[in-house]
Amino acid sequence: MAFGWGGAFLLPGCCDPFNEKALRASRGASFQLPLVSGDWLHLDALRNYYNMKILAGHPANDQKPRRISRLTRDFTDSLADKPLCLVLGSEGVGLSKKAKDSSELVSIPMTGEFESLNVSVAGGILLYMLQPENHKDLSSG
Numbered sequence: 001m002a003f004g005w006g007g008a009f010l011l012p013g014c015c016d017p018f019n020e021k022a023l024r025a026s027r028g029a030s031f032q033l034p035l036v037s038g039d040w041l042h043l044d045a046l047r048n049y050y051n052m053k054i055l056a057g058h059p060a061n062d063q064k065p066r067r068i069s070r071l072t073r074d075f076t077d078s079l080a081d082k083p084l085c086l087v088l089g090s091e092g093v094g095l096s097k098k099a100k101d102s103s104e105l106v107s108i109p110m111t112g113e114f115e116s117l118n119v120s121v122a123g124g125i126l127l128y129m130l131q132p133e134n135h136k137d138l139s140s141g
Contacts, residue, residue: 003131007034009043009085040098043085053079056087056099057126059116060107068105075106076129084130088123 008017014037015022017030036042047054060068069075087103089095095103108117108125116122 001029001033003127005033005086005127005131007036009046010035010037011043011087012039013090040102044102047085050083052083052085054085054087054103055106055126055130056089056095056103057119057122058089058095058100058105058107060109066100066105068107071106071108071126071129079130086123086126086130088119088126091119 010017017023017026017035023030043054046052058068060070087095087099089099106126108122110117117125
């Protein structure tokens with residue numbers, strides 16, 4: 001909500017946004033942000049309907065030979081006219097194979113010696129950098 005995102009899509013296995021810890025941490029935002037639950041079939045339908053680009057936060061040190069975009073101002077500027085969906089994996093397991101296959105992977109550049117950030121920190125950075133203030137409004141079709 002702080003960065004103007006239009007809602008959250010909760011995939012299977014996602015934390016319950018109304019459990020006690022989530023409500024406390026969100027300071028009630030769970031009641032103000034539009035929430036939708038579904039599976040990848042539903043998310044693909046939304047992607048096609050709104051012509052959304054799906055991005056997924058992923059560490060740059062993945063050993064797979066797949067291209068991972070770096071979260072830079074040039075990268076975010078290149079997305080300014082596109083509706084976006086951001087996928088975040090679970091803390092322990094990370095992104096599912098389906099998430100990796102269905103999304104453009106994006107890493108947060110880090111100069112330190114850490115392998116990755118925890119999902120809440122990475123999510124906050126990604127949500128801030130990709131905030132939709134300059135992105136196409138989904139309601140405009």
